[in-house]
Amino acid sequence: AVATPAQARAAQAADAADVVVDTVVVGAGLAGLAAARKLVAGGKKVMVLEARDRVGGRVHDVSLANGGTMERGAQFTGPTQTRLQALAAELGVRTFTGYNTGDSVYYTADGTAIRYSGALPPMDDESYQALGQAMYQLDTLASTVPVDAPWTAAKAEELDAQTFHSWIEGNVSNDTARTILHLISNGALSAESRDISLLWVLFYIAVSGNETNPGNLTRLTSTLGGARDSRFVGGPYQIATKMAVQLGSRLVLKAPVRRIVQSGGRALVVADGLSVAASSVVVALPPTLAGRIAYSPALPATRDQLTQRFPLSSIAKAIAVYDKPFWRDAGLNGQVASLTGTTRSTFDNSPPDGSYGALLAFLDGDQARAVEERSDATVKQAVLDDLVHYFGAKAATPTEFVLGRWDAEEFSRGGAPGFTAPGVLTRFGTAIRRPAGVIHWAGAETATFWNGHMEGAVRSGEQAAADILKG
Numbered sequence: 485a486v487a488t489p490a491q492a493r494a495a496q497a498a499d500a501a502d503v504v505v506d507t508v509v510v511g512a513g514l515a516g517l518a519a520a521r522k523l524v525a526g527g528k529k530v531m532v533l534e535a536r537d538r539v540g541g542r543v544h545d546v547s548l549a550n551g552g553t554m555e556r557g558a559q560f561t562g563p564t565q566t567r568l569q570a571l572a573a574e575l576g577v578r579t580f581t582g583y584n585t586g587d588s589v590y591y592t593a594d595g596t597a598i599r600y601s602g603a604l605p606p607m608d609d610e611s612y613q614a615l616g617q618a619m620y621q622l623d624t625l626a627s628t629v630p631v632d633a634p635w636t637a638a639k640a641e642e643l644d645a646q647t648f649h650s651w652i653e654g655n656v657s658n659d660t661a662r663t664i665l666h667l668i669s670n671g672a673l674s675a676e677s678r679d680i681s682l683l684w685v686l687f688y689i690a691v692s693g694n695e696t697n698p699g700n701l702t703r704l705t706s707t708l709g710g711a712r713d714s715r716f717v718g719g720p721y722q723i724a725t726k727m728a729v730q731l732g733s734r735l736v737l738k739a740p741v742r743r744i745v746q747s748g749g750r751a752l753v754v755a756d757g758l759s760v761a762a763s764s765v766v767v768a769l770p771p772t773l774a775g776r777i778a779y780s781p782a783l784p785a786t787r788d789q790l791t792q793r794f795p796l797s798s799i800a801k802a803i804a805v806y807d808k809p810f811w812r813d814a815g816l817n818g819q820v821a822s823l824t825g826t827t828r829s830t831f832d833n834s835p836p837d838g839s840y841g842a843l844l845a846f847l848d849g850d851q852a853r854a855v856e857e858r859s860d861a862t863v864k865q866a867v868l869d870d871l872v873h874y875f876g877a878k879a880a881t882p883t884e885f886v887l888g889r890w891d892a893e894e895f896s897r898g899g900a901p902g903f904t905a906p907g908v909l910t911r912f913g914t915a916i917r918r919p920a921g922v923i924h925w926a927g928a929e930t931a932t933f934w935n936g937h938m939e940g941a942v943r944s945g946e947q948a949a950a951d952i953l954k955g
């Protein structure tokens with residue numbers, strides 16, 4: 485009997501498979517691992533294909549010569565991040581509140597240091613009121629943005645027709661308040677305010693909560709009580725590696741997926757050196773990387789156009805390790821916000837017992853882009869020069885130095901969050917999670933609550949698995 489083209493393709497696909505399972509998960513970041521875990525618990529035969537020689541994706545800790553562990557990638561967690569913390573607890577990974585005792589320091593554009601306690605640097609009453617008013621306006625607008633469909637917000641068109649930068653410049657007349665709002669974009673979204681749609685920023689505020697606690701800007705940007713409240717004892721990489729151990733031989737490393745062929749309600753997932761056939765697939769990658777896989781048949785136009793327009797932010801992260809957290813003796817909590825420098829945002833990253841010291845220094849947005857051509861040694865020196873400026877001469881001689889340049893990593897190509905420029909959410913947003921045939925999409929950038937965070941990654945993976953298990 486002759487075959488139709490679809491039947492011929494299906495036969496070819498089955499023949500080409502090295503392995504046949506129920507579901508293939510592409511990517512072993514927290515999203516892919518959480519999806520696989522739930523699918524296995526639901527009785528599915530699963531295979532996870534991971535491009536790198538390790539799991540965890542943007543979660544990666546490194547061992548120090550002093551016996552400690554430092555987070556190259558994600559590290560903070562906070563209130564309302566319920567799924568991540570439940571998963572961590574189940575796996576025996578505990579949290580601790582970050583070091584917050586003492587003063588923070590704000591460095592103005594001319595390099596003047598202003599010490600302060602509390603959430604905001606000192607400013608005159610007028611600036612304080614203007615900033616409070618702007619934050620209230622942003623929270624109020626964010627409350628109109630549905631976390632699962634921001635493109636349906638009542639004023640979605642208007643909000644998605646402007647950048648965060650143009651909203652700040654057009655709505656906030658006070659100079660200090662404007663400066664701090666632009667800084668929030670750089671620090672909390674690792675992207676410049678001119679890069680991002682206002683609707684995306686409002687969505688990102690709206691998702692900084694959970695089903696019972698609406699998101700708000702303060703929770704998104706705060707240390708105590710906010711997204712940067714706590715860390716994981718021994719680092720969050722354990723969450724990934726413990727899930728990997730549970731998956732055992734279902735997990736394949738060094739297997740970058742290049743092509744996904746669908747036919748007859750099945751898929752053939754083609755990785756370097758291995759092809760796996762399945763009745764469903766979870767692609768748990770940032771959208772821009774999902775867009776680099778070749779799909780046959782081609783994906784719907786909206787989906788492809790979305791992945792053409794969904795960048796990851798630019799971020800590098802440095803950690804300088806010292807024998808002691810010496811800044812604590814000067815009454816400093818290690819938190820700096822600065823308007824100049826290679827690093828403009830620092831935190832005390834010492835372990836819970838303070839047995840050695842560590843300063844975390846972020847290079848966000850333009851600061852990460854500015855060092856792209858520079859060697860690791862040059863970036864290290866620039867960061868240390870800044871740390872000396874912020875914390876004194878002792879900062880010049882760390883015992884160890886950790887540097888994560890995420891934009892340069894082949895299987896990340898940027899940090900978190902992903903974000904969209906004007907016009908993208910309203911025109912292409914519907915494709916974020918809409919399955920394409922038997923392919924389901926997961927990953928922190930597809931999440932509702934805590935999109936862009938570890939919590940969002942876990943939620944997105946569990947959601948994709950639940951959708952598949954539902955059938």
Ligand SMILES: Cc1cc2nc3c(=O)[nH]c(=O)nc-3n(C[C@H](O)[C@H](O)[C@H](O)COP(=O)(O)OP(=O)(O)OC[C@H]3O[C@@H](n4cnc5c(N)ncnc54)[C@H](O)[C@@H]3O)c2cc1C
Nearest residue numbers: 511513514515535541542558559560741927928936937938
């Ligand atoms: C420097 C930095 C700091 C951060 N800080 C925090 C923080 O403090 N708190 C927080 O909550 N979040 C933070 N984040 C964000 C957090 O790391 C991410 O939201 C989350 O880890 C994303 O998980 P994911 O599984 O969705 O994606 P990823 O972790 O990116 O996982 C995707 C996986 O897919 C693999 N892959 C890519 N292409 C292919 C392919 N073709 N085939 C097979 N595999 C492929 C990758 O190697 C990777 O393992 C930070 C991120 C960075 C970079």
